[in-house]
């Protein structure tokens with residue numbers, strides 16, 4: 001019994017580009033956002049307000065947010081790891097901010113330079129300030145099945161983090177397989193541990209495709225009734241703090257899977273493929289989307 005419709009957050013402009021070594025002009029990011037919304041995406045993760053020393057590619061967050069042509073029916077989200085990031089983000093009027101932690105202590109430390117407990121102390125005032133300002137709050141949970149430093153992650157650790165996120169007022173959470181090591185049953189366990197704290201409408205799947213398992217994991221999540229997913233156009237990306245981690249599952253591939261199952265997304269696959277071609281050509285490498293490759297040859 002699969003959901004009748006699915007909502008996709010394209011995280012390409014943020015997760016997809018954050019690890020890109022060559023500088024990508026803000027105007028290109030703005031056009032990517034434009035093409036994604038033209039293709040029917042209703043949620044786009046645009047950028048992050050993080051330290052430019054840690055993630056130089058996101059240093060233009062303010063220009064990108066200022067440059068996009070906002071549509072009233074699209075939700076634009078941005079990452080804000082602390083109060084400094086949140087205050088910087090305000091001028092760009094994000095619809096939603098994202099705080100981000102990890103189920104693994106070691107990854108949390110490498111990614112945001114503090115322990116899980118400390119991160120909650122940093123996030124709590126950010127969450128309160130956002131909610132007071134009428135901005136929605138999402139929590140991203142990294143390494144929910146495996147960690148590059150700690151190996152396999154027990155579902156209990158995911159449940160623990162989800163409980164902390166809930167406790168500080170986060171409204172919905174992403175269950176992320178940061179390094180793409182997950183397989184369907186393990187991913188379902190991570191999702192179930194999260195569902196002990198959040199309703200089915202508040203839990204999304206964020207699967208990197210490093211081991212080629214992301215579509216299987218998407219199907220496994222759909223089986224549980226999960227209907228919110230994050231993916232990157234053209235399969236862009238990788239996390240700077242997860243060595244060897246490749247991009248998110250390609251949005252084109254997820255859309256093809258869903259449409260093939262009769263599940264509605266509101267996304268125009270052809271326009272999405274064009275958006276993927278736009279950014280892939282700009283980066284000078286082929287798309288990572290199998291569906292785009294297949295359809296472009298036809």
Ligand code: HMG
Pocket residue numbers: 015018048049050051052054055079081082084085086088100111112113114140141142143176177178206208238239240241
């Ligand atoms: P820190 O060094 O612990 O922070 O960094 P600090 O408060 O001690 O400040 C040190 C310096 O950073 C200061 O500058 C601050 O001004 C600056 P200095 O005086 O040395 O020149 N700073 C900032 N600058 C801009 N924006 C800010 C900010 N905060 C401090 N918000 C911090 C802590 C979190 C900022 C840092 O560790 C950082 O930026 N990390 C990058 C994290 C990141 O972007 N990771 C990738 C995104 S998460 C991801 O990809 C996973 C996800 O996709 C899910 C999945 O797949 O797993 C979401």
Ligand code: MG
Pocket residue numbers: 015176178206208239248
């Ligand atoms: Mg990610």
